[in-house]
Amino acid sequence: MQISLIPCLSDNYAYLIEAAGAVAVVDPSEPEPVLRILRDKGLHLTHILNTHHHFDHTGGNLPLKEQFGATIIGPAADSHRIPGLDQGVGEDDVVTLGDTRWTVMNIPAHTSGHIAFWGREQAAVFTGDTLFAMGCGRLFEGTPAQMWASLQKLVALPPDTRVYCGHEYTLSNGRFALTVDIGNADLHARMTDVESARLQGRPTIPSSIALERATNPFLRATEPALATAVGLAAGDPVAVFAELRRRKDSFKG
Numbered sequence: 073m074q075i076s077l078i079p080c081l082s083d084n085y086a087y088l089i090e091a092a093g094a095v096a097v098v099d100p101s102e103p104e105p106v107l108r109i110l111r112d113k114g115l116h117l118t119h120i121l122n123t124h125h126h127f128d129h130t131g132g133n134l135p136l137k138e139q140f141g142a143t144i145i146g147p148a149a150d151s152h153r154i155p156g157l158d159q160g161v162g163e164d165d166v167v168t169l170g171d172t173r174w175t176v177m178n179i180p181a182h183t184s185g186h187i188a189f190w191g192r193e194q195a196a197v198f199t200g201d202t203l204f205a206m207g208c209g210r211l212f213e214g215t216p217a218q219m220w221a222s223l224q225k226l227v228a229l230p231p232d233t234r235v236y237c238g239h240e241y242t243l244s245n246g247r248f249a250l251t252v253d254i255g256n257a258d259l260h261a262r263m264t265d266v267e268s269a270r271l272q273g274r275p276t277i278p279s280s281i282a283l284e285r286a287t288n289p290f291l292r293a294t295e296p297a298l299a300t301a302v303g304l305a306a307g308d309p310v311a312v313f314a315e316l317r318r319r320k321d322s323f324k325g
């Protein structure tokens with residue numbers, strides 16, 4: 073099994089999964105970059121997976137389905153707004169792609185139907201626009217408490233799980249993180265890596281659950297230092313999370 077990054081639009085990533093017996097793309101924003109990598113590798117697309125309905129994650133669905141007859145799998149809760157959906161899935165459903173198995177997790181808040189695909193054996197999770205490297209998605213269709221709960225599910229995955237998220241937002245996420253977690257040595261070390269990667273035009277993805285636990289401020293709302301940094305008393309992680317998210321919404325990084 074191999075996972076390849078497919079840069080799409082200005083800052084999206086789609087992902088190619090090559091398993092024995094299946095070739096899938098996760099969140100195809102647009103068809104062309106996906107067609108290019110399939111052509112280069114001489115592959116036939118069998119499946120399309122969507123984490124949520126937003127256009128920058130589903131824009132390639134119909135043209136790719138038309139060309140390959142690929143099966144589209146996405147959140148059942150969003151069956152009315154995922155273009156070409158064939159198979160709706162939800163919490164604990166297992167998606168089989170050739171010789172690989174992926175467990176579906178419901179992780180609402182960015183959108184109400186948002187899901188993740190987690191492969192235990194593959195040590196990989198596709199988090200869409202819920203968990204980003206050093207960040208999290210905006211709350212378009214959910215509350216801070218819902219997003220906090222969704223993030224808690226993701227960080228409970230094994231620490232070595234590779235995190236494949238929907239956007240290359242890492243540098244600006246990290247700049248925000250430094251404003252609220254200045255004393256975090258792991259964060260400073262990671263930013264050094266991220267800055268040099270971006271200077272060289274390299275992706276910062278995949279991340280890992282361990283790295284996110286150590287450096288992502290939205291997962292660190294239980295830390296007294298983070299509460300203090302946003303002017304709140306420690307002990308109510310949802311309130312701290314909500315304030316972090318509110319500040320990030322207006323952060324110019």
Ligand code: ZN
Nearest residue numbers: 124126182201
């Ligand atoms: Zn989105």
Ligand code: FE
Nearest residue numbers: 126128201238
């Ligand atoms: Fe997106």
